[in-house]
Amino acid sequence: MATYEFRVNDAAVEFDGDGATPLLWVLREPLNLTGTKFGCGTGQCGACTVHVNGRARRSCITPVASVVDSRITTIEGLAASSDKLHPVQQAWIEHAVPQCGYCQAGQIMATADLLRRNKSPSDADINAELTNICRCGTYPRIRRAVHRAAELLASEESNDA
Amino acid sequence: MRDATVTTPRMNRRQLFVSGSTLAGAWIVGIPVTSLLADDGPGDRQLGYFIEIRPDGDVIIGSNQPEIGQGVRTALPMLVAEELDVEWSTVTVRSMPLGLVKTDDGFTWKYGSQGVGGSTGLTRNFDYMRELGATARGQLIRAAARRWEVDPATCRTEPGVVVCDDIAQRAPYAELIESAATLPMPDESPTLKAQSDYRIVGKAQQPVDLEAIVTGKAKYGIDTREPDMRFAVIARSPVLNGRVAKIDASAARGIDGVLDVFEIEGPAPGAPYQILAHGVAVVATSTWAAIKGREALNIEWEPGPNATDSTEQFWADNEAMLNGTGQVVVDDGDYDAAMASATHTVVRRYRVPFANHAPLEPQNCYAYVDGDRCHIIAPTQTPGGASRSAAWATGLDRERIHVDFTRVGGGFGRRLTNDYVAEAALISKRTGWPIQLQWTREDDMRNDFFRPAGLHEMRAGLDGFNNVVAWTQRLASASKYYRRPNMTDDKLWEAELYSDDFPRRIVENLRLEYFNHPIGVPRGSWRAPAHTANAFVIQSFIDEVADATGQDPLELRVKLFGEERELEYGNHGGPTFNPGRLTRLTKFVAEKIDYARERPAMRGVGLAAHFTFGGYAAHAIEVSVNDAGEFTIERIVAAIDCGFAVHPNAVKAQLEGGTVDGISTALGLEITVRDGQIEQSNFHDYPLARIGVFPAAFEAHILPYGETPTGVGEMGIPSAAPALTNAIFAATGVRIRDLPIKNQLRDALA
Numbered sequence: 001m002a003t004y005e006f007r008v009n010d011a012a013v014e015f016d017g018d019g020a021t022p023l024l025w026v027l028r029e030p031l032n033l034t035g036t037k038f039g040c041g042t043g044q045c046g047a048c049t050v051h052v053n054g055r056a057r058r059s060c061i062t063p064v065a066s067v068v069d070s071r072i073t074t075i076e077g078l079a080a081s082s083d084k085l086h087p088v089q090q091a092w093i094e095h096a097v098p099q100c101g102y103c104q105a106g107q108i109m110a111t112a113d114l115l116r117r118n119k120s121p122s123d124a125d126i127n128a129e130l131t132n133i134c135r136c137g138t139y140p141r142i143r144r145a146v147h148r149a150a151e152l153l154a155s156e157e158s159n160d161a
Numbered sequence: 162m163r164d165a166t167v168t169t170p171r172m173n174r175r176q177l178f179v180s181g182s183t184l185a186g187a188w189i190v191g192i193p194v195t196s197l198l199a200d201d202g203p204g205d206r207q208l209g210y211f212i213e214i215r216p217d218g219d220v221i222i223g224s225n226q227p228e229i230g231q232g233v234r235t236a237l238p239m240l241v242a243e244e245l246d247v248e249w250s251t252v253t254v255r256s257m258p259l260g261l262v263k264t265d266d267g268f269t270w271k272y273g274s275q276g277v278g279g280s281t282g283l284t285r286n287f288d289y290m291r292e293l294g295a296t297a298r299g300q301l302i303r304a305a306a307r308r309w310e311v312d313p314a315t316c317r318t319e320p321g322v323v324v325c326d327d328i329a330q331r332a333p334y335a336e337l338i339e340s341a342a343t344l345p346m347p348d349e350s351p352t353l354k355a356q357s358d359y360r361i362v363g364k365a366q367q368p369v370d371l372e373a374i375v376t377g378k379a380k381y382g383i384d385t386r387e388p389d390m391r392f393a394v395i396a397r398s399p400v401l402n403g404r405v406a407k408i409d410a411s412a413a414r415g416i417d418g419v420l421d422v423f424e425i426e427g428p429a430p431g432a433p434y435q436i437l438a439h440g441v442a443v444v445a446t447s448t449w450a451a452i453k454g455r456e457a458l459n460i461e462w463e464p465g466p467n468a469t470d471s472t473e474q475f476w477a478d479n480e481a482m483l484n485g486t487g488q489v490v491v492d493d494g495d496y497d498a499a500m501a502s503a504t505h506t507v508v509r510r511y512r513v514p515f516a517n518h519a520p521l522e523p524q525n526c527y528a529y530v531d532g533d534r535c536h537i538i539a540p541t542q543t544p545g546g547a548s549r550s551a552a553w554a555t556g557l558d559r560e561r562i563h564v565d566f567t568r569v570g571g572g573f574g575r576r577l578t579n580d581y582v583a584e585a586a587l588i589s590k591r592t593g594w595p596i597q598l599q600w601t602r603e604d605d606m607r608n609d610f611f612r613p614a615g616l617h618e619m620r621a622g623l624d625g626f627n628n629v630v631a632w633t634q635r636l637a638s639a640s641k642y643y644r645r646p647n648m649t650d651d652k653l654w655e656a657e658l659y660s661d662d663f664p665r666r667i668v669e670n671l672r673l674e675y676f677n678h679p680i681g682v683p684r685g686s687w688r689a690p691a692h693t694a695n696a697f698v699i700q701s702f703i704d705e706v707a708d709a710t711g712q713d714p715l716e717l718r719v720k721l722f723g724e725e726r727e728l729e730y731g732n733h734g735g736p737t738f739n740p741g742r743l744t745r746l747t748k749f750v751a752e753k754i755d756y757a758r759e760r761p762a763m764r765g766v767g768l769a770a771h772f773t774f775g776g777y778a779a780h781a782i783e784v785s786v787n788d789a790g791e792f793t794i795e796r797i798v799a800a801i802d803c804g805f806a807v808h809p810n811a812v813k814a815q816l817e818g819g820t821v822d823g824i825s826t827a828l829g830l831e832i833t834v835r836d837g838q839i840e841q842s843n844f845h846d847y848p849l850a851r852i853g854v855f856p857a858a859f860e861a862h863i864l865p866y867g868e869t870p871t872g873v874g875e876m877g878i879p880s881a882a883p884a885l886t887n888a889i890f891a892a893t894g895v896r897i898r899d900l901p902i903k904n905q906l907r908d909a910l911a
Contacts, residue, residue: 130851
């Protein structure tokens with residue numbers, strides 16, 4: 001047993017326990033950040049997607065020992081502030097994407113990472129990059145919302161300029 | 162709402178609604194409630210009302226149905242808000258718990274029946290919710306009229322305000338609630354709005370909980386966190402109907418955090434299911450510790466009576482059964498004579514595999530058996546069933562069991578069954594701890610009430626004018642009515658062949674024949690149950706008949722479905738079936754996809770349409786096929802006729818999602834058994850389709866019909882798969898008769 005220190009949503013946290021414990025279960029149980037979901041435990045469905053040092057990572061197959069000193073962002077910390085959602089979240093609302101909603105935190109985290117790397121993804125880019133599973137079948141709306149989020153991000157950047 | 166005091170419990174004539182006020186000065190309308198555990202039970206001891214209007218003008222509407230993604234938590238409150246006449250944006254929706262009232266001969270519903278399945282969540286509550294809103298609005302009008310000393314008939318409402326034009330007075334609802342709370346409830350039923358006057362219902366509204374979902378704040382069953390909660394997993398028998406022979410738990414008990422290990426007794430082979438399997442429970446201080454403890458268990462299993470079951474043998478048996486004679490369950494006209502005199506006959510066999518529900522939120526349940534009472538928090542489609550499961554597990558009276566139900570991470574029929582609730586209650590009863598039971602994906606893949614598999618033989622006889630004069634469907638399958646109480650063998654077919662489905666009363670000489678297979682795979686209701694199999698088979702076969710007799714698939718469908726007329730329909734979704742509504746939808750999707758246009762080689766369009774539980778849907782799908790024999794879905798046009806669309810945003814979402822589900826399942830999903838064990842374990846070998854399968858050209862259309870809504874949760878699935886395989890045939894001439902499609906096209910073209 002050891003203590004593992006890292007940052008989650010800009011706060012310093014520590015976990016005492018087995019370093020092999022997946023980050024997912026550390027977030028969900030001791031840290032009580034339940035927005036990150038358990039879907040498969042094998043890194044396939046993406047419901048557990050978080051950002052580790054700014055890149056999307058499937059937290060169900062990420063041992064907590066591997067994120068020491070890292071910056072973790074979860075769905076709870078994605079928005080810049082409580083009164084201003086992230087453009088991907090805004091686009092998800094505009095297109096009323098969720099049905100059951102269970103996978104959507106992971107979908108949103110994966111999309112936020114994609115748009116950071118590719119400001120205007122094509123449909124082919126979306127097909128290649130977004131591999132998260134949605135069991136309800138919200139894919140047509142996710143696709144539209146990704147394009148919309150890219151627009152919102154572009155307009156944010158031009159406003160900042 | 163511990164401070165709620167119902168001051169004027171006056172029942173109306175249907176003994177449904179009462180109104181009163183809370184200590185905080187809010188007005189509430191709903192149903193009288195004495196909470197089952199009102200004294201000091203766990204959690205927030207809850208609303209007995211559907212409507213609360215607060216002095217500051219906030220409007221809170223209770224939601225009494227499980228939300229599984231179908232939108233009922235938005236649609237039902239929309240109906241209340243419409244008749245209450247408030248702005249939708251001012252409404253907050255709050256969850257209600259399960260409400261049961263003990264009666265002389267059992268239990269009855271306190272807040273109306275609570276449960277979602279068979280696409281009935283909205284339709285069963287359509288009148289109730291509107292009458293509730295209208296009753297409350299009537300009280301506010303009477304309160305205003307009394308204040309102004311005018312006839313209530315001279316008053317009307319605008320959103321949130323009562324208005325009397327004669328004396329030019331206006332009063333916001335919040336100013337009237339104190340007075341409204343003192344008025345007796347009316348004896349007569351309220352007058353409901355005309356649909357043409359709707360401002361909320363039938364329009365695009367923002368779904369409830371949308372912002373909570375995208376910010377990670379929405380709570381599912383898995384997110385339940387209660388004081389002193391322990392975490393549990395169960396190692397279940399890997400063999401169907403196996404038992405624990407010997408447990409060595411010494412290593413498991415040595416895992417840090419593991420608190421207890423014990424056996425869970427499952428049902429006897431063939432007995433009705435309360436839980437699915439024998440197993441060994443591991444209780445720990447965290448889910449991960451429980452999982453690690455389970456990995457460290459050394460269990461010897463006794464394989465039991467199904468240890469040699471296999472799907473390979475299942476299919477061989479079914480082929481053999483179809484060569485014999487089964488139970489004839491429908492025999493209209495003179496099938497044998499019509500078939501004997503037919504000019505053309507077409508005979509084909511189709512195979513539909515077992516499928517897993519695979520909701521993305523694996524099964525889980527919070528249970529706390531605390532002496533003579535029990536608290537359950539579960540993601541379930543049937544909270545009443547959860548109460549029964551907990552009562553079975555604990556032996557407690559259902560009055561002592563309080564059930565809260567959360568937002569559900571996918572239903573698809575899996576959570577009509579509450580076996581995981583029973584398991585959690587068993588573990589809590591044994592340990593005395595509040596328990597969160599968690600299933601892993603592997604648990605969920607191998608322990609399910611799977612969609613039944615079946616082998617279908619279709620035969621059609623056509624006369625010299627290419628009219629279909631004889632038709633039969635012969636099905637050998639594993640009936641869903643497996644291990645159910647009070648079930649006899651002669652009824653097993655009723656779950657797998659809906660006797661009044663197309664082409665009943667359309668083709669005069671019709672025979673349906675059934676053969677049951679006794680394989681030990683648990684079976685249950687999988688979204689649109691037998692419709693997914695039968696629509697695939699029938700809608701594929703129509704295309705095959707068209708091809709064999711030189712007819713166009715669209716023209717043959719239009720000829721068979723025919724004009725609008727109401728046919729008697731005695732199965733779920735009746736009392737009538739109007740095949741002309743399928744004609745309208747089929748023509749619509751065909752036109753949208755430009756069906757008549759000549760396509761280049763290796764490109765084709767497929768059509769299909771089906772009537773499901775009262776609603777109608779059709780699909781047109783276009784595919785292209787490359788030189789390697791791989792196909793791409795180029796375009797999807799889906800259309801639904803659900804009568805009056807209450808919550809159109811959700812109707813379209815269900816149509817889109819059903820289409821995705823139907824295609825995803827047809828492409829690659831199959832549960833197989835070898836040596837009595839389910840072979841699939843996770844999404845690598847049960848590959849739900851990802852976004853890349855579905856084209857950007859994906860349209861969902863609503864075709865309105867009349868003023869009565871039907872359900873929408875299941876209608877989008879059945880016609881999707883046959884539209885896809887019909888498109889593959891149109892592009893290549895290769896007919897896919899066995900699901901899933903997998904690499905069959907590539908292999909056929911190689």
